[in-house]
Amino acid sequence: MDINLIEPLKNAFMLCLKLTLIIVTLMVIYEFYENSRLYKLSQKVLNKPFYKLGIDSNASITMVVGLVLGIAYGAGILIKNAISGNMTQKEIVLTSLFLSVCHAVFEDTLLFVAVGANGFIIIGMRIILAFLMIIVLNYYYLKNR
Amino acid sequence: MLILEHISKGFNNGIKISKKIVIFTFPFYIAVDLLKQLEILDKIGSFFSPVMKLIGLPGEASIAIIxxxxxxxxxxxxxxxxxxxxxxxxxxxxLFLGIAHNLIIETVILTRTGIKALPVLSVRFLMAFFAAFIVNVLWI
Known part of the structure; x- marks a missing residue:
């Protein structure tokens, strides 16, 4: 059997290059966003619904980024916040699990809509299930405290 | 000069995080591609085909899921x-793949936050299966 090693090497390199380019671009944009008035405003708006779910505003921003962009990019910001000690252990776990189920919802879904899927069902189910999961896990955390 | 400061700080953060992700992504991508070339992925696909029926998909669809x-x-x-x-x-x-896709690489990335791989993997797989099962039952 012939095993092609050059093609995957090339693809892996291109993937890493793509990831790096997008992450660096995103991080520069995020740096501006984090230091703007918009950041404080969006934190205030997002705070209420997420606070009820046991998630601090710092983590809620990460969730929104991951929800719209992808896991690599959402996790990029998540890793940054987790390392800098801005998040509690519970928030890291809840945010990671939320992101693992619900990320890049628009990009992923559009791919399947292009081949004939119902996008509303896909996006709706993912968001509802992810929030239900967070509610259940948060309840579990509160009970075990 | 605040703008330049933001750009350089964001750039440095980006490179630092990219390094963390790329170190794992690169070898894993090649490993998974080799599994495909060795036709091991195909064998796993036909093995799982009975499970596919539970979520309303034909046996051959397991190849796409895998x-x-x-x-x-x-x-x-x-x-x-x-x-x-x-x-x-x-x-x-x-819906299934939206929740559970690219599991190897994405799980490795997510564990960089300090979370364990097993809970992430099981949550994604169970949620995907659950969601697909619900749609299969409710969509007449």
């Missing part, structure tokens, strides 16, 4: 092409 779960959505979309699925089946496939 490629989506181990590789990425582009591989899954390519595998869906020759299967001739209807709108319900493609929606179920999109």
């Amino acid at each position: 490629s989506g779960m181990t590789l990425n959505l582009y591989a899954a979309i390519a595998a869906i092409g020759p299967l001739d699925l209807n709108a319900k089946q493609i929606t179920i496939m999109g």
